[in-house]
Amino acid sequence: MAENPPALDIAELVAEHHAAIYRYAYRLTGAECDAEDLTQQTFLAAQVNLGQLRDPEHGRSWLYAILRNSYLKMRRKRVPLSAASLELDIDGIPDEMPEIAAIDPERLQMALNELPDEFKLPVLLFYYEGCSYREIAEKLATPPGTVMSRLSRAKAHLRAKLFEEELHAATGNGLASRGAAERKRRSGPHNSAASQARG
Amino acid sequence: MTHDSHSDRAISEALDACRPARLDPEGQDWQQPEVAALANQIAGQARFAEQRERIEAIDSAIAATIVQTAVPAGLADRLLVALRSAAPMQAGGPACGAFELTSTRDEMAEGKNPAAIAFSAAPESKYLRRAGRRTWLVSAAALAVAACLAGILAVFGSSQPMSYEQVIADAKSFDASLPADGWQLLEESQPDPWYSISSSISATRAGWQYVNKFLKRNGVAYQLLSRSRARAVLYVVPLDKVGRPVLEVVGHSLPSRPDTTGGKATAAWTDGQRLWVLVVEGGLREYESFRRPNNIA
Numbered sequence: 001m002a003e004n005p006p007a008l009d010i011a012e013l014v015a016e017h018h019a020a021i022y023r024y025a026y027r028l029t030g031a032e033c034d035a036e037d038l039t040q041q042t043f044l045a046a047q048v049n050l051g052q053l054r055d056p057e058h059g060r061s062w063l064y065a066i067l068r069n070s071y072l073k074m075r076r077k078r079v080p081l082s083a084a085s086l087e088l089d090i091d092g093i094p095d096e097m098p099e100i101a102a103i104d105p106e107r108l109q110m111a112l113n114e115l116p117d118e119f120k121l122p123v124l125l126f127y128y129e130g131c132s133y134r135e136i137a138e139k140l141a142t143p144p145g146t147v148m149s150r151l152s153r154a155k156a157h158l159r160a161k162l163f164e165e166e167l168h169a170a171t172g173n174g175l176a177s178r179g180a181a182e183r184k185r186r187s188g189p190h191n192s193a194a195s196q197a198r199g
Numbered sequence: 200m201t202h203d204s205h206s207d208r209a210i211s212e213a214l215d216a217c218r219p220a221r222l223d224p225e226g227q228d229w230q231q232p233e234v235a236a237l238a239n240q241i242a243g244q245a246r247f248a249e250q251r252e253r254i255e256a257i258d259s260a261i262a263a264t265i266v267q268t269a270v271p272a273g274l275a276d277r278l279l280v281a282l283r284s285a286a287p288m289q290a291g292g293p294a295c296g297a298f299e300l301t302s303t304r305d306e307m308a309e310g311k312n313p314a315a316i317a318f319s320a321a322p323e324s325k326y327l328r329r330a331g332r333r334t335w336l337v338s339a340a341a342l343a344v345a346a347c348l349a350g351i352l353a354v355f356g357s358s359q360p361m362s363y364e365q366v367i368a369d370a371k372s373f374d375a376s377l378p379a380d381g382w383q384l385l386e387e388s389q390p391d392p393w394y395s396i397s398s399s400i401s402a403t404r405a406g407w408q409y410v411n412k413f414l415k416r417n418g419v420a421y422q423l424l425s426r427s428r429a430r431a432v433l434y435v436v437p438l439d440k441v442g443r444p445v446l447e448v449v450g451h452s453l454p455s456r457p458d459t460t461g462g463k464a465t466a467a468w469t470d471g472q473r474l475w476v477l478v479v480e481g482g483l484r485e486y487e488s489f490r491r492p493n494n495i496a
Binding site: 010011014015018019022023026027032036039040043044047103105108124126127128130132133134144145147148149151152155156158159162163 | 211212213215216217218222223227228231233234254257258260261262263264265266267268270271274275277278279281282285
């Protein structure tokens with residue numbers, strides 16, 4: 001006779017995972033107030049569906065899934081960023097490895113904020129959850145090849161934004177001529193889309 | 200696009216898609232069918248090895264930075280307040296409304312078909328704003344359109360701030376319906392320190408409980424005893440939530456002139472972030488017994 005699974009308590013899930021959920025929510029939304037709302041929405045949904053979680057060891061990934069769903073649900077009510085506006089140079093990788101301390105968390109967030117959701121979700125699954133591209137494809141119900149392409153473009157966008165100075169220096173060495181063109185476009189990745197919309 | 204540039208693009212995508220060795224020590228990502236051929240193609244080529252090394256170093260730096268986000272103080276307690284508040288609604292089952300969220304495949308290694316898992320919507324709590332609030336309204340409207348509209352109008356319909364007199368009246372009304380058996384012993388548990396007792400107050404704490412819908416806010420109530428054994432309840436709620444009525448409470452310490460109607464002395468004050476409302480059983484003398492010495496409003 002199978003043993004009954006241990007009883008799950010939403011308060012325990014909150015105590016154990018609220019910080020990780022909030023951080024993930026912040027990276028998704030880019031705003032503290034939205035992150036707190038999304039965190040609360042996640043745990044409210046978790047409370048309703050607690051019976052679905054039979055293995056407490058999977059609590060965090062289960063909450064992450066609810067978080068992503070809640071985020072997408074929330075985003076459907078807003079105007080999405082255009083994926084077509086993300087024309088980035090995936091070869092624009094800085095020549096020199098920057099110091100870890102050189103990564104500005106706010107700058108990273110600004111770069112994330114510029115990504116459309118179809119790019120932001122894979123890149124957060126990769127960086128925040130440590131998922132393989134195959135796992136990302138499964139979680140997002142997206143073909144692996146599409147995930148690879150979106151991951152690469154999204155990561156190139158982050159690198160371009162985070163290491164702009166290094167890329168600029170590399171341009172002088174003839175490394176990233178395409179990076180220069182990309183920077184020109186990047187005077188606002190969505191500016192062109194916005195101007196089109198205005199026009 | 201030339202064959203070489205096409206190949207370079209595919210290799211770059213593979214380098215970005217495959218996890219670094221610290222996350223994939225056995226290199227399983229590189230054994231997947233989409234990249235296995237590329238792995239053989241670039242094996243032994245120094246420029247790709249160098250590119251991979253740079254990408255992995257940057258990835259490590261980004262991954263380390265991405266988890267560095269300060270968590271707001273008191274978040275866990277606020278979540279518990281909201282969950283407790285929502286629990287009775289959730290127990291109502293279909294009345295809360297339900298929707299399927301299938302935009303992403305919901306992974307759980309529990310023997311369920313991942314795509315078959317659907318989450319029911321959580322009911323709205325008053326902390327939720329914007330999209331969350333609208334979501335709940337859409338769900339709830341199917342069952343209680345009139346009630347929901349009335350609630351929304353109550354929150355958003357008035358552009359007038361709630362006057363000090365309204366705050367006091369609502370607080371007294373709430374206090375009259377406060378459950379007598381909901382108090383927790385301070386020896387056993389503590390509320391979040393953010394909901395602290397105002398420094399204007401001098402009293403012994405006898406107990407505390409979370410409160411919901413106090414001036415449309417979630418917060419904490421303290422049972423207090425003054426040095427002359429007068430009894431009071433002190434409410435602490437946040438002021439900083441969008442979508443709630445503005446409260447015209449500007450005093451920053453215990454007011455000198457409380458409302459003394461209905462057998463209770465009631466007063467409110469704020470520090471700009473928190474609102475305190477003190478409801479004392481008795482009149483002005485009992486009220487004054489809670490004042491910290493040298494604290495003159």
